[in-house]
Amino acid sequence: MDDLFSYAEEQATQSDDSPAAQIAQLREQVARHDRLYYNEAQPEISDADYDKLFRQLELLEKKHPELDDANSPTKRVGGAPLDSFSQVEHILPMLSIDDVFSEEEMTSFYQRVQKALGESSIPVVVEPKIDGVAVSLVYRHGQLDYAATRGDGRHGDDITNNVRTIGRIPLTLPAGAPELLEVRGEIFMPNSGFAKMNEERDEAGLQTFANPRNATAGTLKQLDPKEVAKRPLDFIAHGIGAYEGDELDNEDQFHKLLDQLGIRRNDPIWHCDSLDGVLSAIRELDEKRHHFDYGTDGAVVKLLDYEQRGELGATSRAPRWASAYKYPPEQVETLLRNITIQVGRTGVLTPVAELDPVHVSGTTVSRATLHNEEEIQRKDVRLGDTVVIEKAGEIIPAVVKVVLDKRPADAQPFDLVDYVDGKCPSCSGPISQQEGMVAWRCTNFTCPAQAVTKIVHFASRKALDIDGLGESIAVKLVEYGLAQTPLDLFQLSEQRLAELELDPAVNKSGAESKARRLGEKRAETILTSLNNAKNKMPLARWIFAMGIPQVGESGARELSRLHASLFDLSASEILKDIQLASQLEAERKFVSPGNKSNPPANEVEKEKRKRQVEDIKDQLVVVNTRLEPYQVSSEVGPATVQSLLSYLQSDAGQHMLAHLRELGINPQSENFAPLPAEAGELKFTGMTFVITGTLSQPRSAFKKRIEEAGGKVSGSVSKKTSFLLSGEGGGSKYDKAQSLNVSILDEAAFETMINS
Structure with a gap:
């Protein structure tokens, strides 16, 4: 596989076009491929080719901060954390829609509309009511200007930085976009993404979310966009707000505009012109909605024609031309027969309710x-x-x-530790609860329940791709004591593997055959794959195969870009800096004078805390400057790093590393991108420069030299500025540097400094 970093750097420097032209072209290309992938489900290039374009754009933007654009596709990974959300005043009030809860109430709504308009046949559209968080996206001249929550209808939270991380939402619209377009819709979490996220949180021993809507709302309230970028959020448009463009007469024309602009809209849509048609559409949607990959809690009925909408107007809280039919939540009663405890791949003990079977929302549970x-x-x-x-x-x-x-008189409160007698239900090994975690874990490294799932994961196609080693064989290997950990697989002999007895096969009549051997041919296939994994599989595959909580495929690839071999991970200075930056950021938030959960006691403490915050910010600058050359993606965030280092430093992790050394296995990275020099050896590491005035060479030449020496170039002077490099006519930047006591260098002093 090509070295992604080197490839992108080479492409970014070889073009004859100006940096501005290169960046504009790349932004357009990446935005186009985003639309094809997210909105049209018709990608034209592979993920690897997309990553090359994206990395090339990142590098160019890094070298040319003066060309920064808040709507660049690179903003998808999230920016700096916020202290709080600012408020936005909606251009037009963002009203709610009145709910109805029965067909009789929907009939009354339709008849009121008929009477008000003096028409018996009223064209309407019926669409799913998405169970998400209502948002407003405001585009000006084809660029996302801001995004806001509904709030009180007149003012909402500015969540622009969080919204930019959602791949489905275009940051730039194609040519021909209206001068002003306010799109209203729902941000939500797809059911599949929600289920996977909760499963991962369960495995990690973290608190799970009650439902997708709660998860979505909680995510959008995050002050750190990088955390938002990790959550599987999506968006569907369903309405129009402020608008300046070619006239739109009805909802169909608005939908056509959204399709042209690549903005995903509500679908399916029913067109009706009678009460019977409306009620029929509501019933049909009730059947179909259980197959959508997002939650729906109703059907929205809206007048098709915008002129008719204007005739009906609105109350202070809701339009008179729309109504939302709310489906009653399907809840059923059943008997809890038992609670079983499952042991997951990472040792987490998960209680499962065993129920009398009952029919809920189209399936038997x-x-x-x-x-x-x-x-x-x-x-x-x-x-x-x-x-x-x-x-x-x-x-x-x-x-x-x-x-x-209906509770039995003798029902006793459930205590998990008592229920399993303080032992793992799979291996009878010890269980423990980590401080700050809600989950209990089995701490036995050789737990069979974990052994099977770990081996299956280790051998899976996306991990080390051990051909022929599925769950049934993993179960037998553990059952016969041939493998308690994935690394035990490398000590299997072909003869012992071939003699492994499998469960009897069952024929079409249900009769069982005699016990079967795995056989020499299948044993040879498995051992060949294991040898290939040992000698050829790259580091990224091995990191993912270890099955460490919070470390997925993307995180594993990024970790392998940052490290040459597996044994470099546990002593990695990069990972330690990521961990340190996270700790400093948490400390900054805690001591912030604006922390409502930890307010200062008085003005003296408030001033003290302000100084503490500034000190922490200075430390963060140093740490982030060390990290900056590596361009670490959000896939390797604080949670991933904490989980990885905790595992590698644990008894299980140390045992695994020792076993790898015994086996002579040290997986190497195929996409490692070493820096020209260690960040700590560079002369200007941790320093921020501002350049002003007329110099002997273009500013870009000085900027390049400063960055090559480990420094950072900013466009404005602040208290964090280390030096102002000033030529003739320094102007306002020179004056500000003097007022802030920032060191000012002329060109001669700069040359002395950089060459000393």
Whole structure:
């Protein structure tokens, strides 16, 4: 595989075009491929080729900060954390839609519209009511200007930095976009992404989210856009706000405009011109909505014609031309027969409710996750209880509450530790609960339940791709004591593997055959794949194969770009700096005078904290300057680094590293991008320069020399500026540097400094 970093750097420096032209062209290309991928599901290039374009753009923008653009596709990874959200006043009030809860109420709405317009046939559209967070996207001259929540209808939170991380939302519209376009819609979390995220949080022992809407709302309230970028958020448009462009007469024309601009809109849409048609569409949507990959809690009925909408107008809180039919949540009662405890790949003990089978939202449910002991105690779930079940996000069976009136007299509160007698239910090994975590884990490195799932993951196609080694064989290897950890696979002999007894096969009539051997041919296939993994599989595959919580495929690839070999990870200065930056940022937020949960006691403490914040910011500048040359992506964030280092420093991690050394395995990176020199050896590391005035060479030449020496070039003077490099006519920057006591260098002093 090509070295991504080197390739991008080479492409970024070989073009004859000006940097501005190169950047503009790359932004247009990346934005186009984003539209093809996210909105049209018709990608034209591979992920690898897309990554090359993206990295090339990142490098050019890094070298030319004067060409910064808030709507560049590179902003998808998130910017600097905010202290708080600012407020935005909506151009037009962002009203709610009145709800109705029965077909009778919907009939009344339609008849009121008929009477008000004096028409018997009223064209309307019916569309899904998405269970998300309402937002407004304002585009001016084809560029995303800002994004805001509904708030109180007149003012909302400015969530622009968070919205920029959502791949589905275009930051720049194609040519021909209206001068002003306010698109209103819903940000939501797809059910599939929500389920995967909750599963990962469960595995990591973190608190899970109750449903996709809560997860979405909580994510958008994050002050750190980099954290938002990690969550699987999506967007669907459903309405228009402020608008300056070619006249739009009805909803169909608005939908056509959205399609032309590459903005995903609500679908399916029903067109009706009678009450019977409206009620029929609502019923049909109720059947179809269970197959959508997002939560819906109703059907929105809106007048098609904009002129008719204007005739009806609005109240102070809702338009008179629209109504939302709310579907009743499908909840059913059933009996909780038992609670079983599953042991996951990372040792997390997950309680599962075993239920009398019951039909919910189109499927039969007999099991539902209880997530963890804290969740069980919060809901006071007990064995023998009658519980209410619904599908969270209409996909994940969940216990909503207990029917206390039907509780048996002898029902006892559930205690996970007592329930499993303080031992892992799979291996009887010790269990523990990490401080600050809600999950209990089995700490036995050779736990069979973990062994099987770890081996299956280790051998999976996206990991080390061990051909022929599936779950059934992994179960038998563990059962016969041939493998307790994935690395034990490398000590298997062909003879012992060939003799492995598998479960009897079952023929079409249901009869079992005699026990089967794995056989020499299948054993040879597995061992050939293992030898290939040992000698040829790159570092990224190995990192992913280890199955460390919070470390996915993308994170593994980024880690391998930053490190030459597996044994470099545990002593990595890069990872330690990421960890340190996270700790400093958390400390900054805690001591901030504006921290409402930890306010200063008085003015003296407030001033003291201001100084502390400035000191921490200075430390962050130094740490981030060390990290800056590596361009670490958000895939290797603080949570990933913490999980990785915790594992490598644990007994299990040390055992794994020692075992690898014994086996002579040290996977190498295929995309490692070493820097020309270590950041710590560069002369200007941690220093920020501002350049002004007329110099003997273009400013770009001085900027390049400063950056090559490890420094950073900023466009404005502040207290954080280390030096002002000033030629003739320094102007306002020179004056500001003097007022802030910033050191000022002329060209001769700069040459002496850089050459000394």
